[in-house]
Amino acid sequence: MFYYKYNDKYLFSIKDEYNFTKINSIPNDCQELYFLNCLNKENSKRAFAVNHPSDLFIEEESLDMLRENEKSYDIPEKLIELIDKRKIKAVNTAYNDYENCFYMEELKKRKVNILALGDVGSTLLIGLKLLGKNSISSIGIYDRSMDKIKRWEYEMAQTSFPFDDLLPAVQGIKKEELFDCDMFVFCASKGVPPVGSEGLDVRMVQFKGNAELIKEYASMAADCGFKGIFAVVSDPVDQLCAAVLNESSGVLAPEQIKGYGLGVMNARALYYSKIFNKFSMYLQEGRVFGPHGKDLIIANSITDYDDELSKELTKYAVEANLEVRKTG
Known part of the structure; x- marks a missing residue:
């Protein structure tokens, strides 16, 4: 050495x-x-x-x-x-x-900013508000609709545990303030194909429109020399992360860009492992690899792998969003 x-x-x-x-x-x-x-x-x-x-x-x-x-x-x-x-x-x-x-991040509460307050962004906001007491200092929210910003400010300001006012504060922010944070979360979408479009890869259908959106914010992040995490939640997660990396022209490092799609697939695999006993080993021994889409790979067990069961569980997880869409 x-x-x-x-x-x-x-x-x-x-x-x-x-x-x-x-x-x-x-x-x-x-x-x-x-x-x-x-x-x-x-x-x-x-x-x-x-x-x-x-x-x-x-x-x-x-x-x-x-x-x-x-x-x-x-x-x-x-x-x-x-x-x-x-x-x-x-x-x-x-x-x-x-x-x-050449630095180590100090352990402290972080500031999180969320872009877009649709179904995904608002659900994320609720979760971070309720679970972020020990790790989040504040949550900034931005949407093109000022009414949505005000509505969620009201809702979150009136959300607390009994005798405990330590949950992170939520406040509306301006577009130009989106990257004044430790983590920026992209939840925006130009729309989801209507129910009945199941013959298509729904995630990839969204790519063109969502890529145009995310490139704008990747450019903003690069222009302000953003040093935090650029988190991607919108579909298709993996391709949008690549778009951010390319659009930032080297200003954002690869490790700054995080796609949050694999956790969803793991949760879906856990769901089916609880429903079908034949997949129950996944609860303790399973792993999920790959992208948030049709190329996903689920291993039913890393100690006693079964290829047939793994492929079946993978199919369930990949198609889970279609089952949700059938409900309307």
């Missing part, structure tokens, strides 16, 4: 190819550390938390990072300790601005 110091930060690498000030070792009281690697930035993030010693030796980001191996790694005990505490950040030096990653 090679160790360096940059300002008040301690760095290390496997290869001696950096011009930072060299040091013999990291101090015993070091509480955070930055690992320098150089991966192809076309398919690798600018930074990520090191979760396992094997993360220090990868040559690319791939599915192999999800596989736990039995290989032993001869690395200092101090590094093992910091990995266990999630206090080592891997920084990809292939990015021009990688030095901007």
Whole structure:
């Protein structure tokens, strides 16, 4: 290992190819550390938390990072300790601005801003209001309809637990204030195909219109040098995330853009696992991979995998939204 110091930060690498000030070792009281690697930035993030010693030796980001191996790694005990505490950040030096990653986010409540208060945005707002006491400082809401903003301000201002006024405050904001936050959540949509269009891939039908919408906000985020999380909830999640990355022209890093579609698919798999006993192993052993759509892959169990059951459960999860749409 090679160790360096940059300002008040301690760095290390496997290869001696950096011009930072060299040091013999990291101090015993070091509480955070930055690992320098150089991966192809076309398919690798600018930074990520090191979760396992094997993360220090990868040559690319791939599915192999999800596989736990039995290989032993001869690395200092101090590094093992910091990995266990999630206090080592891997920084990809292939990015021009990688030095901007030499920091650790402090644990504090975050400010969240939501764009669009339709069915999805308003449901999200209710959930964040009720569940965000310990992690959210405030919630900003914006919609093209001023009436919706006022209505939800009233509703949320009158939502509280008995004898507890500690839920995050909700206030309407202006469009130009959307990126004055730690997390921006895109819930806007140009419309959903009418019930009866089930022969189409409903998510992809929405892509053209929603891509036009999201590109506007990706450009806004880039123009203001947004440093927070750009969260995508609207369909099709994966393709819209790619649109944000491309439209931001490198200003937004890949790890800043988060698509929240896979969690929905996991919830649907859990739902059917409770209904049908043959899928019950998913509740404790299952995993879900891939996009929020027809290319989803559900494993019924990671310890006793059954391909037939997994494919059947995948089909249920992928088509669950069609069952909901049948209800009107």
